[in-house]
Amino acid sequence: MTDVREAVTRAHHEEWARVVASLAKRFGDLDIAEEAAAEAFATAVERWPADGVPPNPGAWLTTTANHKAIDRIRREQKRDDKHQEAQLVYDDDPPEPAGAIDDERLRLIFTCCHPALAMQTRVALTLRMVGGLTVPEIARAFLVQETTMGQRITRAKVKIKAARIPYRVPSAADLPARVCGVLEVLYLVFNEGYLATGPGTDPVRHDLTAEAIRLTRLIRALMPDDGEVAGLLALMLLIEARRTARVSASGELVTLDEQDRGAWDAALIAEGHRLVRERLATGLAPGRYQILAAINAVHTSAREARDTDWSQVAALYDQLARLDPSPIVALNRAIAVAELDGPEVALATVDRLAGQLAGYHAYHATRADLLRRLGRGHESRAAYDKAIELAGNTAETASLTRRRDQLL
Numbered sequence: 001m002t003d004v005r006e007a008v009t010r011a012h013h014e015e016w017a018r019v020v021a022s023l024a025k026r027f028g029d030l031d032i033a034e035e036a037a038a039e040a041f042a043t044a045v046e047r048w049p050a051d052g053v054p055p056n057p058g059a060w061l062t063t064t065a066n067h068k069a070i071d072r073i074r075r076e077q078k079r080d081d082k083h084q085e086a087q088l089v090y091d092d093d094p095p096e097p098a099g100a101i102d103d104e105r106l107r108l109i110f111t112c113c114h115p116a117l118a119m120q121t122r123v124a125l126t127l128r129m130v131g132g133l134t135v136p137e138i139a140r141a142f143l144v145q146e147t148t149m150g151q152r153i154t155r156a157k158v159k160i161k162a163a164r165i166p167y168r169v170p171s172a173a174d175l176p177a178r179v180c181g182v183l184e185v186l187y188l189v190f191n192e193g194y195l196a197t198g199p200g201t202d203p204v205r206h207d208l209t210a211e212a213i214r215l216t217r218l219i220r221a222l223m224p225d226d227g228e229v230a231g232l233l234a235l236m237l238l239i240e241a242r243r244t245a246r247v248s249a250s251g252e253l254v255t256l257d258e259q260d261r262g263a264w265d266a267a268l269i270a271e272g273h274r275l276v277r278e279r280l281a282t283g284l285a286p287g288r289y290q291i292l293a294a295i296n297a298v299h300t301s302a303r304e305a306r307d308t309d310w311s312q313v314a315a316l317y318d319q320l321a322r323l324d325p326s327p328i329v330a331l332n333r334a335i336a337v338a339e340l341d342g343p344e345v346a347l348a349t350v351d352r353l354a355g356q357l358a359g360y361h362a363y364h365a366t367r368a369d370l371l372r373r374l375g376r377g378h379e380s381r382a383a384y385d386k387a388i389e390l391a392g393n394t395a396e397t398a399s400l401t402r403r404r405d406q407l408l
Contacts, residue, residue, distance in 0.1 A: 007053040008044050013207040015058040016041075016132035019065050021104035024111070024167055030129060030157045032069050040065035105130060106218055107169050113181040114165045117156050124149060125156040126185040131208060133192055140197045140392050175223060182219065183232050183289065186212045190236050194243065197392030203247055204395070209240050227279050231290030234275035238296035241268035246395075252402060253395040257305035269300050291320045310339040327356040331363055343373040361390035365400060377407045 019040065023033035040061045054060040112126040127133045139149040159165075170178050193208025216233045223229050245259040276297045279290050286294070295316045302308040317333035331353055338346035347370045350363070357363035368383035384404035391397045 004049045004053060007057065008041065008048060011044065011057040011061060012041055012132060013205070015061055017105045017108070017130045017211065018058055019061050020129055020132075021108040022062050023065055023069055024108055024129075025104055026066070027069055027073070028167060030111075030125075030160055032072060034129060034157075036065040036069035036072065037061075039068040043068075103169075103215075103218060106215060107167055109182055109185060109215065110169050110178060111160065111165060111167045112156075113178065113185055114160070115178065115181070116163055116165060117159060119181060119184065121152050121156045122181045123185050123188055124152055127189060127192065128153050130185075131189045131192065131211070133189075137192060137197050137392075176226070179219065179223060179226065179229065183216075183228060186216050186219075187232060187235075187289070190239075194239055194246070195393050195396065203251070203253065203393050204243055206243065209236070209243065212236060213240060227282070227284060228287040228289050230275050230279055231287060231293045234272040234279075234293035235289055235296055237268045237275070238272035238293060238300050241265040241272065241300065251395055251398055253393065253399040255399070256299060261303065264300070272300070273297055286319075288320065288323050291316055291323070295320075308339070310336050314340060327353045328360070328362075331357060331366060335366060338370060338373075343370040346370055347374065359390065361387045361392075361396075364390065365396075368400075368404070372403070372407065380404075381407050 016037065019037045020030075020033045023036055024030055027033060043064055044057075044061060048054075109126055109130055112129055113122040117125070124138050127138045128135070135150045135153065136146050138153075139146045190209050190212035193205040193210075193212060196203055196205045196208070213233070213236050216229070216236060220226075220229050220233050241264050242256070242259060244265070245261070245263040246254055248254050272293065276290070276293050279286060280294075295313055298309055298312050298316070314333060314336040317329060317336060321329050321333065331350065334346040334349040337349065347367070350367050350370060353363060364383045364387035368380045368387055371377075371380035371383055381404055384400055384407075388397055388400045388404065391400060
């Protein structure tokens with residue numbers, strides 16, 4: 001039974017997007033695609049323990065989901081339309097012309113990221129439909145209530161159906177205007193993978209980080225001259241390079257300054273650095289992802305944590321703040337300031353962010369560490385308690401708990 005449960009979980013991680021994308025292409029309805037896919041996985045939970053795991057789980061799930069979708073459409077059909085029923089059974093319509101990249105999951109992403117939808121809605125819908133994340137996981141990513149997120153996703157699917165938004169990769173002329181939303185989607189999918197949330201979730205989900213990187217590579221092949229596509233790919237590679245060093249054998253998140261840098265993936269780092277250098281060589285003003293990639297390039301260039309060029313990190317965050325004056329950017333800059341000017345100066349900046357980041361666990365974790373370094377143990381413990389309460393990642397919770405318990 002344990003092996004079967006693991007097989008179902010693995011199949012969900014690996015096959016969810018493929019199944020949903022295949023159904024969306026065939027039936028042109030995201031609701032049908034999502035519900036039929038969910039029913040197929042539920043059937044797998046029931047049948048695989050008795051029948052055994054099929055040799056090709058993805059094909060089994062796709063076939064089962066197609067049957068579920070056809071059954072649902074037949075039940076909802078209000079008139080006897082033999083021709084339409086035959087189309088459902090045989091699916092013999094000629095295929096539509098393929099876009100620049102013929103990948104069903106990429107088509108699904110562009111559908112979910114259509115400009116007719118609000119930006120946050122595009123991201124949330126794609127995380128659900130392509131990433132297979134649950135509504136609670138997506139709500140954590142947006143720092144909103146689960147009910148709010150559920151309603152947002154439902155309204156998005158209704159709008160796609162009502163507006164007849166096409167299921168395809170945009171033409172070359174439309175791509176630049178559409179790619180921004182896709183990059184944000186992929187970045188949040190990647191974020192959910194490298195710091196996964198939710199009870200019972202692996203602290204690092206390589207399936208999500210690998211999928212985000214794969215799709216970003218596809219967009220990079222489609223738009224090789226787009227700086228932000230290159231920047232996002234570099235950023236993902238430089239973070240992914242540290243994946244195996246990020247969680248200890250005891251299941252704790254290992255902070256950047258404590259990681260075994262010898263365990264980092266040298267090939268991914270080299271590729272990420274090459275992309276950063278290529279963008280710098282163009283002399284063009286960098287965008288958000290290019291600056292974030294440059295920050296990570298600084299970190300991964302240091303042989304030891306103490307060798308980090310914090311002045312360069314702070315300068316890059318200053319540059320980023322001009323493009324994205326968000327409280328999270330200010331929080332991350334404060335961490336660099338703590339290394340340059342001391343924890344007291346950084347704490348003053350962090351405390352000014354309290355009203356905006358009160359529900360963000362990293363705010364309280366950063367504040368707890370600064371207070372610890374200043375010898376204010378009682379206040380540090382309270383900040384750690386709040387960070388532990390808000391953190392959704394099991395490995396991060398374990399690390400924060402240990403740090404709190406080590407306070408004098």
